[in-house]
Structures are given as structure tokens and as C-alpha cells.
Amino acid sequence: MEALLLARIQFAANITFHILFPSITIALGWLLLFFKLRHNKTGDARWKRLYGFWVKVFALSFAMGVVSGIVMSFQFGTNWPGFMEKVGNIAGPLLAYEVLTAFFMEATFLGIMLYGQGRVSNRIHTLATLLVCIGTSLSAFWIIALNSWMHTPAGFEMREGVAHAVDWWAIVFNPSMPYRMVHMLLASGLTVAFLVAGLSAFRLLSGAQTDDARLGLKVGVTLAALLIPLQIVVGDLHGLNTLKHQPAKVAAMEGLWETTEGAPLLLFALPNQTERRNHFELAVPNLASLILTHDLHGEVKGLNDFEGAHPRVAPVFWSFRVMVGMGLLMLTASWLSAALVWRRGELPRLLLRGLVGMSLSGWVAIVAGWYTTEMGRQPWLVQGVLRTAEAAAPNVGEGLIWTSLAVYLALYATLTVAYVLVLFHMAHKQDADGPKPSPMIHTLEEQAQ
């Protein structure tokens, strides 16, 4: 395999592994603050115990996010030196502000948030929790600002082939930034909502009919039910924004080859890039035009208008469908569960099992959405400014990339499995007087060894 493709695979592997953990900590921090404030206000011990349990999940996720994030900061130099050489004047300050305003704050106050109860006053401890939340969200803000700028660059001029900043406001609040930011924050909220609902359901199923688990379940499904309609609306707006700025990406998402008025929505198809057509299409007439242009006969640009400068179609097409499918599943599961929980106070076992199965559904949706948008940008690294191939390290041999790829993949696979097992193990351990460990978790752990 050529070095460029290997470098891309390695970067994709790293960023996929990394994104899993911030997507939990961003929203989980705010949820912890909510638990903390509820406890401060009501004095109900259940809120304190919920805080106590989920802060451990936060600590573990945070550690995973930090270590994988450090890998990212090195990878810009090891694999993509051309990126900083060309657009470093813009990417640099954004990254610098992330480290300065967010990273130190979260890392420092995390120590107090985790271990500080009893050493500092309750008020300072609440404040530390708040500062960690602000830190993680600010971190997301800067990173998404940079990422959005790479999709819809603005506020710069090229001098001798190097980008120079002209208007920082336009750079940070570039055209796609607000959509991307809200979309990502809601995605984090949904990820956490389903994780909380799923682990709480797991605790209830394993016989721990504790008040904590019930409360956790209620919070989880309610949050999910509230966020998912918002996410669908924001996702739609984000799609319109992409159509305006990156029409080739939308064409790949839709699997549309020819520019069409009244484009159909493909539910299923196998895009074939060599023949430049789809096999086995299953389509709803005019629906894509309706969704994208809000007009049954609106014109949608096809891939053939961008020949040679559009992304590989199949991965974008499919990851987009996985994301949307996940969203629809989340909508059904959360509304059904929320309705039942609020009306009857409990859920049938089948639905509890379903929620356990969906504990990590947010991860699937986020990774799929991430792939859609990032692969959809190819062959550009910075849309219209810098091609991915131009940024790759010229003097790093394939052997080196293979070695490091193998090291990272082995580590990531092991750690992701360990992380998930430990989450379920912790959910289980929490209930001291419950029955024996569930056989499923037991066998999974044995297999993992």
C-alpha cells in the first residue's frame, strides 16, 4: 500500500479512537454538574450516589481522551507536515487557544473534581465541576472551529502559497462552524443519554432494583427523548449548509450521479464508482430534493459535475446511512422508553435489554457521521486550498508507518474492549447486595484475556 493511504488509515484510526471519549466527557460533565446541583438543592442521597458512580466513568473516559488526544497533537507533525506549513498560521492559533484556555483548566480541576471532596468546600467542589465542564466544552469549541474552517475556509488570504489570517472572527465563526458545533454537542448529549440509560438498564436487569438505577434510567431516556428531535432538525440544517458549500459531498451522501431536478432519496443502493452508477437502487421519488432544497422539484447537483474532485462514493454513502439509521432507532427507542417510564415508572425487560444493547449507539452514530463529513471532504484536506496528498509527510517510509500503525491498532483495540468491559463491570459492582455476576459479562471478559 502506498504511504499516503497508510498515513490516512493511521490518522483515521487515531481520530476514531480519540473521538469516542470526548464525545462522552463533553456532555457527561454537564450531567454530573446537574447531579451535583440537584443534590445540593434537594439533599437527596440518590443524586450524590449517581454523581459518585458517573464521575468514575468520567475519569476513565477523560484519561482515554487525554492520552489519545496527545497522539493527535503529535500526528500533525509526524504524518501531515504539509498541513502546518501551508495553513499553520491559521490552525496554529486555534490549537494554541484550545490548549491555553481549555486543556489546562480541565486537567487541573479534574484532580479536585475527582478527589477533592472532603479537601475543599462543597462550593469549591461544585465550582471545580463547573470549570471542568466549561473546559471540555471550550476544547470542543476550538477544535470544531478549526475542523469547520477546513471544510468551509474563510477570513484568510494566500501569500506565496501560505495561508495568512485576515479576519479572525470570520475564521472562527466560519460558515459551517455553528451547525457543526451544535450538531456535535447534541451528539455528545445523545451518546451520554444512551450510555446512562443503557448502564442503568443493565443494573436493573442484573437484579439491582435500586433507586439509583431507576433514577439514572429516567434521566437517560428523558434526556435522549428531548435531544433527538433537536438533533434531527439541526442535522437537516447542517445538511443544507453542506449543500451550499460542499455540494460534491452531498452528492456522494445521496449517491446521485447526474444533476437532477426532483432527485429521489435512495434507501438502498450499491454505488459503483468505476461504472459511475448505482446497482440495486431502492428509491423514494423526489424526496431528496424535498429534503435538500425544500422543493419537490429542486435541482441537486450530481457527482458527474465534480468528476476527479469528489470523494469516494461508497464509504460516504454508507456511513451517512448508518448515522441516519442510528438516529431513527434512537428516536424510536427513546420516545417509547420515556413514555413508559413517565407513565408507568418502569420498563418491560425486553425494552431494558434493547437499551442495554444501545448503550454505545451514540458512538456508532458519531463515528459514522464523522466519516461522512471527513471522507466527504476528500480529496481536499482544506476545501479548495490544500489537497490531502500535498500535506502528507514526504520522507516517512511505509515501514515506519506500518510499524506505528500496528502499535496503535493493537493498543486501541485492547483499550476499547477493556474500557467497555470495565464500564459494565463497574455498573455491576456498584450493587453490593445483588446476585452473582451476570454470565454474559463474565464470558466476555474471559474471552478478552
Add this chain to the structure above:
Amino acid sequence: MIPTDLVGGAFWLPLAFVMMMGLAMLLYVVLDGYDLGVGMLLPGAKSEAERDTMISAIGPFWDANETWLVLGVGILLVAFPLAHGVILTNLYLPVTFMLAGLILRGVAFDFRVKARVRHKHRWDRAFFCGSALAAFSQGVMLGQLVSGFDGAPMGWLFSAGIGVGVMGGYCLLGAGWLVLKTEGRLQAAAVRWARGALVLSAFGIAAVSVATPFMSESIFDKWFSVETLFALLPIPLMSAAVVALLFVFLTRLGQDTVGGNTRGIERWAWAPFAGAVALFVLAFMGLAYSLFPYLVLDRITVWEAASAPESLAIMFWGAIIVVPTILAYTVFLYRVFGGKAQPLRYDG
């Protein structure tokens, strides 16, 4: 090479950033150095309880400590993008291993208290391996940097030597930290570890100081002209004095712990760590002198690698406001968790 306009931002901004980067790297090496050192000393613990205490001594801090690395590399990335690319593509392999080590260290620490009890020792081993791997790789990176990326077997051997030296230095910091943060048998053991690590570090520093000028001609010229030699002589002399002083201190502390002289121990428990820090600061100064004004030895200077002045300016004013704030809450963190290490519990 040096801009002619000595008052413009193009001259002083890169200088300001290289100083900030140096400060971040030095803080990283000292702070995460003691974390990694404690990780490497972990197998020396005699019991589960001792291992828990050792980890409690770094628990609330390691995350914030590691952030200085992100800042240091971050400044290299954002302020000196040209050098960043050259340095990191040349250090590809050691960087990979360092990152793998840091990943293992960072998560093993968290996993060990959350996983099944019978898996705890496994995560302890991962914690040790990760710490050792990260420390060794950092030394190798340093060796490669000062030898101008010498890829020949001699260059790698030299770098591996520095790797071992850095491991020794971090163990010295870690042991010093434990003397400060622990009591009783563990504290006595930490004093012994510190003495062993001191011997190793002293040999390491001496060997590196002698070998480095021979690895690089330009460093040789910088140190061994008549006038600079005398101006710089204080650095090696002071280093030797610190080593000797530390040795005497550690011997006394060793006698105190055997003789049960707790007052003596408590009064001087800070000294080994402070001495270790002094040693690192001196080594850092020597190194900074050897390299400056180059970021890549003999090839890329601070000014050649710098970003556009307007980009540096916007980061500079941000940093001027934020870095003191960071230092302030770092001090706050160390005050909250001051005193002897106590068992880490989430619910207080």
C-alpha cells in the same frame, strides 16, 4: 538567519515563543518526570497498600502535569511549524513508542482501581511498562535531537544511552517526590531508591556531557573556545556540587530513617526532590545553550521556523494573559493536595 530588524515582532516574537516552549518543556520534564519515575519505581513496593500509596501520591496531579507536554509540543507545532515537521518526522519511531507508553501509563492508572480485583496487578505492570517506555523514548528523542538526527548505529547507541540516563533522572525525581509524600517504611525505601537513582543519573549526565560535544561539531565549538569555557564552567561545577550535596543528604536521611529520627526526616524531606529539580534545571540550561539559536541543529533556526508575526502576536497576547492563570491554579491544585499522600477516594 537572524532578522536584521531587531525591534520588530519578527525578531522578538520567535524568541518569546522559544522561551515559553523551553519553560513548558522544563516544567513537563520535572512534573511528569516525577510521575513517570514513581511509575518505574512501582515494582519496588512491597505490598498492595504501598503500591496504592505510591499511586495516590501522583493521582491528582499527573493529568495536569502531562498537559505541559501538550503545551510544549503545541508551541513547537503552532509557532515553529517548519521545525515541527522536520523534528517529528525524524523522530517518528521514538515518538510512536513514547506515545504508546504515555497511553499505557495514563489509562492503566485509572483502570487499576476500576477493573476486577484480580486484574489489578496486570494494570500495575502496564503502568510500570508504560512509564519506563515513555521515559526511555523521551531520552532517545533528546539524543537524536542533539546529535542532529544521527541515524547511524553510533547515533542510536548514543541516544539509547541518553534514554537510560533520562530513566535514571526520572527515578531520582520520583523517589524524591515519594520521600516528600510518604512516611515510614515506604519513605525509607524511597530514600534508598533516590540514592541508587542519583548514582545512575550522575553517571548519565557526566557521560552525556562528555559525549555530546563529540557527536556534534558545532556544540563542541560552542563549549570549547577559551572564553566560553570559563563563562560556562559554572554549569558543570554546580551540577557536580548538587550531586555531591544530594549524596550527603540522602546518606543522612538514610541514617535517620534507620535510627528513627523522625524530626530530622520531616525537616529535610523536601531536599531530595529539590536537589533533583536543581539538577534538571542545570542540565536544561546546558542543553539550551548547546542548541540555541537552532531548533534543528545546524539547519533551522528559531527565526527560520517561525510562523507569520501576526499569527504569533495573536497567540502571544493570549498566552500573556492565560499562562499566569494556569500557573496560579496549578499552585492551587498542589496546595489542595499538599501534605502526605492520602488514599484516593472519589467520595471524599
